Amino acid sequence: MSTATGEITADGSLVLRYQTDPRREFAARMRHQVNPLTGVVCGLIFCACLFLVAVQLLFSVRPSVIALVVMLLCVVVYAIALVRARAATSRVQRRKVVLDDRGLAVAGEQGPPVSYAWPRFTRWQENDTDFMVISRIPRQPAMTIVLPLTETAFDDELRDLLHAHIDPDDDPIDEAFIEMDWDEEPDKRNPDAG
Structure with a gap:
């Protein structure tokens, strides 16, 4: 807390x-920094290399060593990002x-x-x-x-x-809409009547 x-x-x-709370900060760090930036890039590169290896295996070709090394690097980079996020938020952060x-x-x-x-x-x-x-x-x-x-x-x-x-989020915005009962207010429905 x-x-x-x-x-x-x-x-x-x-x-x-x-x-x-360090645990809360770590969750926020994971959600907002590690996953979108490092996770997406590493994931795309990893999947591209995995696809290349799968195609090579499908045609009975030996998998590319470069693709396997790049896949391993993606896993290592993402693991380092997780460790850095954990280290940066493992201590109590004071704010004013x-x-x-x-x-x-x-x-x-x-x-x-x-x-x-x-x-x-x-x-x-x-x-x-x-x-x-x-x-x-x-x-x-x-x-x-x-x-x-x-x-x-x-x-x-x-x-x-x-x-x-600031407007509180639970308050309606003034004049956002006008609710009208046409049966009770025929004059507003037909301005020419009268």
Whole structure:
């Protein structure tokens, strides 16, 4: 489980500090980095070489040593990627998130903080353990920032800030559609009647 603490600074900014669960981070790393990048490339090359070897065996030709070596290299590269992902996320990661009227900034243990303005985010959700701030803008990669609940009054302040700047995901979009009962409102159905 992630542990989180929140504080409100003198200038009104909300500061959330938390450390992540290494197992959860590893799952996210596997899902978002290892599989799409390394896995797809290694898988395609491996399958192409396997097809070549199968065709050679079908015609009673000795399998190509180069194809077998490339297949072995694909397996080794993918295994190294898995080990690196595991090593990178086996320790607890500490994060600091600062939220104010301009947006939010996420800082890890290394490197400068990354800032996002509120217009970058389109929705937010809340469940039993986390707030999720979601960005789904056309022609930009989708992004979700997960902020653990602190189970203190800080969560109420954060909820109010998110409500003020982002539509919550469970609220309908105003004027998205107009529901009309034509039997009760014939005038709207036929503007010339009257």
